[in-house]
Amino acid sequence: MSQPQATAPATFRMPGSEFLGRVREGGIIYPFILLFIVLAIWKGSTFYGRTNLLEILDQQSATLIIAAAGTMVLIAGGIDLSVGATYALCQVIAMKIAISGNPVAAIVVGVIIGIAVGAANGVITTFFRINSLIATLAASFVITGGAALITGGNLITNFSVTGYANFARTQFLDVTTAAWTMIGVVIILGVVLARTMAGRYMYAAGSNAEASRLAGVRVQWIKLITFAISGGAAALGGIIDSARVLSASSSNGGTALTFTVLAGIVVGGTSILGGEGAIWRTVIGVLFIAMIGNGFTLLGWNPLYEQITLGLILLLAVGGDAWSRLRTT
Template identity: 30%
Template sequence: MTTTTTTTAGGIQAVKPTVSSHVRDYWARVRGGDLGTLPAVLGLLVLTLIFSVARPDTFLSALNFANLFNQGAQVVFIAMGLVFVLLLGEIDLSAGFASGVCGAIMAILLTDEGMAWYVAVPAALLTGIVIGLVLGVLVAKLGIPSFVVTLAAFLGFQGILLTLLEGGKNISITDEFVRSLNNDSMSVLWSWVFTIVCIVGFAFVQLNRYRRRASKNLITDPLGIVLMRIGGLAVLFIAATAVLTQERAINAAITSLKGVPIVVPIIAAFLVIWTFVLGRTTYGRHVYAVGGNTEAARRAGIPVDRIRISVFVICSFMAAIGGILVVSRASSVDPNTGGSNILLYSVGAAVIGGTSLFGGKGKVINAVIGGAVIAVIDNGMGLMGFSPGTRYIVTGLILLTAASVDALARRRASATGN
């Protein structure tokens, strides 16, 4: 391995890897079963290439690119919450209809009760928190398997949704703020400001981490790799913003449609928050510890029951946000909101992105990347004229492949001691 060494004031030599050694170490980890998001990223690139070649006039258009964010928002947010549950080796089958119930609560307060959005939206979020608290207590305190609890909730929430909507009525949303969340876009100016802030923020975090670890003579990624990460993200964000700030209205003479969809900074904000929580806090370390070995975590003094309850609260809270966004997108709510394929797509997004079904391995970014894969499949195959049945089959096969890769990777990691 090619490395460089530096000598500290105390005469201790600290080994610093070079770019070439870092690449070799990464490849060794991949061969040892530590795949991370690599399969999902490669799959996303391949799918994008296939649909771009098959439908270059529509799939690559600015209008369709923006629609991918709006269409996939609900799945991404529910998948973010499911990552926390899956990290403990649990499952939440009720997240889809829980999002529908929370969306219905918001719609009823807005339309039927005439309340303002700043009352209705928090009420929907509070509903999600209460749902998660109930599910978590049943699983952690009563010892009922999460599969059984959430399956019962899956059925029960369908009934609650029908009851709230009085047997099947549709409630329309007229509140402009709520409708804008998953339909409107930022101005061109604010789109570029958002992009620059994201790039500068990412660069600051990466360089600050490199500086702190280097100053303490800890092993850190080579500066060249850090700069490549920053440059790659900058190119990706600038290219995406350049596309999204193009005019994409069908009739620009009547109305103009430019800018990054408002839902994008919402996704980015929660991605940053939950990534920080899992990666930089004691709570996050406890989640991974409980997911890795529950009994060892309990003996180490970690409040296992509280951790288990909390992940269900987070999952249902994120489902509530997903429900708000899907209601915003449709400008209405009905008994099918949160149903159909939403739950399956959300679980699929988390697993396809790299979160393990066996617990202990996963990141919130997995949900975003997996959600992008699901959105591209659904959108691209729809543009190519495939039937819903074919899309379900393809998505199911990809989910099965992702689960198989996860199982094989864990077996390989166990065999190699990684």
């Protein structure tokens, strides 16, 4: 007599899980549109006018570049808390070189140093198997200290290096070169993540590193590459901002920038657990946070409440990600 064949247990999915999955996929779009409509009604053309919107885009150029690269790190299963320190170090070095009279060398050397710092973070977290949160947090202290030694704790300023300033200030179609650079970098990183084999490997490494390794994915190298990209992006962001104001300081960036970048990535819908996310969502997340700040300014509200608001939004985003993961499993 034939034995009854065992059947695999059905996967349990909680009610509403399909809807929640769709909300997670594009959830940031809805609050972004709602906030835009509210501010447009409340402040009119003062908010949605061309001047204000282009100013937001210009001011957020560095943050968007850094956040786009940071999205790759998070998707691949890591986290980079040293971007603020790298931002400061590379702008300090670039500014010093620019003052010596070679703005092109300043930009190139600054970005190379950022890539090197990011690669070092990658080596520490992958080959030495140190948790990326701890490793990059420790690295941020070392990098900040190095930047402070270079500057002697002083602000570096020189308003005569116009060639260096042109890297961020020149306008084409009323859009600054800082914003054009950001658009180019974001598009390139977005295509790499969404359309290339390297991007698929990043998702695989963040979803299940061990299974990816057994499938032949060089997980350590993929993660190292994402950290190197993150370091280069932080350097480029720092150079853009220093070129805009023609000054640099070891105290620029820091935890405030790191928090803003991480908040934009997470609010945009990239999971802190890795394996999920998209750069287009990060862009909307960063602009959503920027609109909140712009709204507080236009409405004349106390900026201290802005920090409270951003903290609550980040908490809701992380909590929502954890809850929706539970519901969709």
